[in-house]
Amino acid sequence: MWAVDAEESIEVVVADNGSTDGSIALAEKAGARVVSIERRGYGSAIRSGLASALGDILIIGDADGQHDFSQIGVFVARIDKGFDMVVGSRFDDPAGAKRSIPWLNRTIGAPALSAIGRALSGTDVRDFHCGYRAITRRALERLTLTCDGMEFATEMIVRASQADLRIGQCPVTTRPAGRERPPHLRPLRDGLRHLAWMVRNT
Numbered sequence: 001m002w003a004v005d006a007e008e009s010i011e012v013v014v015a016d017n018g019s020t021d022g023s024i025a026l027a028e029k030a031g032a033r034v035v036s037i038e039r040r041g042y043g044s045a046i047r048s049g050l051a052s053a054l055g056d057i058l059i060i061g062d063a064d065g066q067h068d069f070s071q072i073g074v075f076v077a078r079i080d081k082g083f084d085m086v087v088g089s090r091f092d093d094p095a096g097a098k099r100s101i102p103w104l105n106r107t108i109g110a111p112a113l114s115a116i117g118r119a120l121s122g123t124d125v126r127d128f129h130c131g132y133r134a135i136t137r138r139a140l141e142r143l144t145l146t147c148d149g150m151e152f153a154t155e156m157i158v159r160a161s162q163a164d165l166r167i168g169q170c171p172v173t174t175r176p177a178g179r180e181r182p183p184h185l186r187p188l189r190d191g192l193r194h195l196a197w198m199v200r201n202t
Helices: 023-029 043-053 069-080 092-102 103-122 153-160 187-201
Strands: 003-005 011-015 034-035 057-060 085-090 133-136 166-171
Touching: 011 023, 011 043, 011 133, 011 153, 023 085, 023 166, 034 043, 034 153, 043 057, 043 085, 057 069, 069 085, 103 153, 133 153, 133 187, 153 166
Parallel strands: 011 034, 085 166
Antiparallel strands: 003 011, 003 057, 057 133, 085 133
């Protein structure tokens, strides 16, 4: 994730959740600050990375190559227009979504869960599960985020809506992930966890 302060200085924070592929050495060589996160899980890594970052604007993104980080300026521009949080939408780039999101997730899972999330939380966010997003430090401090797993993506949007934050959106380009290992995401299991969390908390 990137943290941007008022003077436009940038720090890159890599939340390491047990990587064994040599990526940490590459990140450190490139000048990133690596934070080791012992507790496993997507949400645990993101929450700890956010807590470690120092900037006024925090940009969250996956480090597997699927996000185009040249688009960071679009997120910052929307924050500058007054949004507290900005969520990327992969579905505004159909070709990219087709290349990078498995068919079941792209056509049924993510759209259905996002529609349920919109109905239950009263927000109009199109893509609840896009990991590319931005939030201001002040807005983040208003949220209580506790999820360790993949459902963190849903929790962040729902809690932001419940806190009456101004949530913006922007199209993002997605690419096939560059990892060699299988993804941690388990569509059925994680989809049910997203759904169960929303039913309990909205």
